[in-house]
Amino acid sequence: MIPRVLSIAGTDPTGGAGIHADLKSISAAGGYAMGAVTAVVAQNTHGVTDIHYPPVEALTAQLEAVSSDVQIDAVKIGMLGRVDYIDAVRAWLEKTAPKVLVLDPVMVATSGDRLIDEQAEEHLRQLFDFATVITPNTPELEILVGAQRGEIRGVDDAVDAARRLAAETGSWVAVKGGHLEGSEISNYLVSAEGSLAETRSARIETSSTHGTGCSQSSALATRLAAGDSGQEALDWVSSWLTESIARADQLQVGSGNGPIDHFFRMRKFSHPEELVGPSLAHTAVLGELAEPVAVPESQTEKPLQTIEPAGPWTAMLAGLSxxxxxxxxxxxxxxxxxxxxxxxxxxxxxxxxxALYLDRYARALSLLAAKSPLQEETAFWAGSASNTYEVEQELHRSWLARREVADFLKTVPSAPSKVTSGYTDFLLARAATADYVVGAAAVLPCFWMYADISLYMAEANRPDHPYRSWLETYQDQDFVLATQKAIAIVERLFEEARPDQRVRATRAYLEACLWEREFFQQASYL
Structure with missing residues (x-):
């Protein structure tokens, strides 16, 4: 079902916030977007310069026109601004009673500046009776629970305040971790009983976050209207929002706080081959690769436990990736x-x-086995191909044959996605036509990244983990040994290769790493 979602909000002529961001977010989240304009706002990436409020009758006419003709599955409410606007929306909600209503209480800017007066605030609180989810920023949450400005400093404070607001209103309350301090962003959906859903992601250092709150709330309304649970909706929205923020600077819109890239996913999966090419710009530092490039040490607060490089060349690859x-x-x-x-x-x-990927990946390994000049390496690649067919594929077959997943199989694509096809086409082409060192470097992330990720996952694995069998497959000691062998082969090949071959092999390795990243990410929106 494609949810029909109505946004009630003010404008942003630069397209980054307000109803413009809502329409983009609803569409990106899989909904049909509709909009009723409350205020005509003159703003850009530096701020608001003017606000014009049309007569309240214009808002009422828009709402009546939509609801008299279209079945509305969800409503997102943003900027209302005036008492008469709030009361008009309340009267309309009493008649339409949408199943999903996400209310973004636009009361206070993140700077702490008031956007509506106290009388309008009291009228806005009356809309909470209709809300499925309320999505305040931190200053707004403080006002709504009667806290002092700056009192909410961390996640625990925010969740506790959200729980109190949820108990008072009967609605879920979203906690937006982007407004809190820390290198990690935690987002929550909170009820009166406590946290219902939680997501975590790395904080992205960028000034291009204009309209993030508008975008988050309208996407959340769409996913809930589509039938997602609270956790599923929050997972989708947080993943999409993180990626849209990460790619935001590429838009180059304005000279102030730029907008997020709402449609990055759509573009990248329309032309997946373009996804990895521009991302390799940082390899310009490689030069001729007569010797390994020095890579700065990690600045990460929590360094990962990883499988060690076999020498200076694979240490360079690990640093670059x-x-x-x-x-x-x-x-x-x-x-x-x-x-x-x-x-x-x-x-x-x-x-x-x-499962579709592994079939073609095994063929790439077989091609490397045929190309290898050393019997030991031929046996390794051939054995890895055989293991892929016999062990890893069997895990997929047995898991997908379970009765409890049968209904889900009907809802997911059964053919290779664009990312799966793009990734395996890349691997087969490098294994079949490129130099041996290039082909070996291309498949190395299939070993190394998987092994490193598995080490990261191992600390969370437990007897009752629902995906324990998958996690254990890649934590198996045989897979660790195979990964170490693949790293050692690539180290030897780099040592013996010409500088121009090393450059091509390094690019192939990094491109495969990028495909690996996209392969995991695609599951959230297939």
């Missing part, structure tokens, strides 16, 4: 997988694509 590994682990899919609350549908979607 560390940020990609961090991005992959910080993605919502792997975060939810580690916690054990990844939705069954997402895991089924991943398993189906992984």
């Amino acid at each position: 560390e940020n990609i590994l961090q991005q992959t682990i910080g993605d919502g899919f792997l975060t939810a997988l580690q916690r054990g609350n990844l939705s069954t549908r997402e895991f089924v979607a991943y398993q189906v694509q992984d």
Whole structure:
């Protein structure tokens, strides 16, 4: 079902916030977007310069026109601003009673500046009776629970305040971790009983966050209207929002606080081959690679436990790809997988694509076996291909044959996705036509990134973990030994290669790392 979602909000002529951001977010989240304008706002990436409020009758006419003709599955409310506007929306809600209503109480800017007066605030509180979810920023949450400005400093404070607001209103309350301090962002949906859903992601250092609150609340309304649970909706929205913020600077919109990139996912999966090309710009530092490039030590607060390089060349590869590994682990899919609350549908979607991937990946390994000049390495690649067919594929077949996943199989693509096809086409092409060192470097992340991610996941594995069998497959000692062997082979090949071959092999390795990242991320929206 494509949810029909109505946004009631003010404008932003630069397209980053307000109703413009809502329409983009609803569409990106899979809904049909509609809008009723409250205020005509003159603003850009530096701030608001003017606000014009049309007569309240204009708002009422818009709402009546939509609801008299269209079945509305969800409503998102943003900027209302005036008492007469709030009262008009309340009267309309009493008649329409939407099943899902996400209310973004636009009362206070993140700077702490008041956007509505106290009388309007009291009228706005009356809308809470209709809300499914209330999505205040931190200053707004403080006002709504009667806290002093600056009193909410951390996640625990915010969750406790959200619980109190939820108890008072009967609605869920969203806690937006982006407004709190720390290198990690935690988002929550909270009820009177406590946290209902939680997601975590790495904080992205950027000024391009204009309209983030508008975008988050309208996407959340869409996913809830589509039938997602609270956890599923929060997972989807947090993953999409993190990625949209991470790619925001590429838009180059304005000279102030720029907007997020709402449609990055749509563009990247329309042309997946373009996804990895521009991302390799940082390899310009490689030069001729007569010797390994020195890579700065990690600045990460929590360094990962990883399988060690075999020498200076593979140490260089590990350093160049560390940020990609961090991005992959910080993605919502792997975060939810580690916690054990990844939705069954997402895991089924991943398993189906992984089974399709493994078939073609095994062929790439067989091509490397045929190309290797050393009998020992031929046996290694051939044995890895055989293990892929016999052990890993059997895990997928047995898991997907379970009765409890049968219904989910009907809802996910059974053919290779664009990312799966793009990734395996890349691997087969490098293994079949490129120099041996290039082909070996291309498949190395299939070993190394998986092994590193598994070490990261191992600390969360437990007897009752719903995905324990998958986690254990890649924590198996035989897989660790195979990974170490693959690293050693690539180290030897780099040592013996020409500088131009090393450059091509390094690019192939990094491109495969990027494909690995996208392969995990795609499961959230297949």
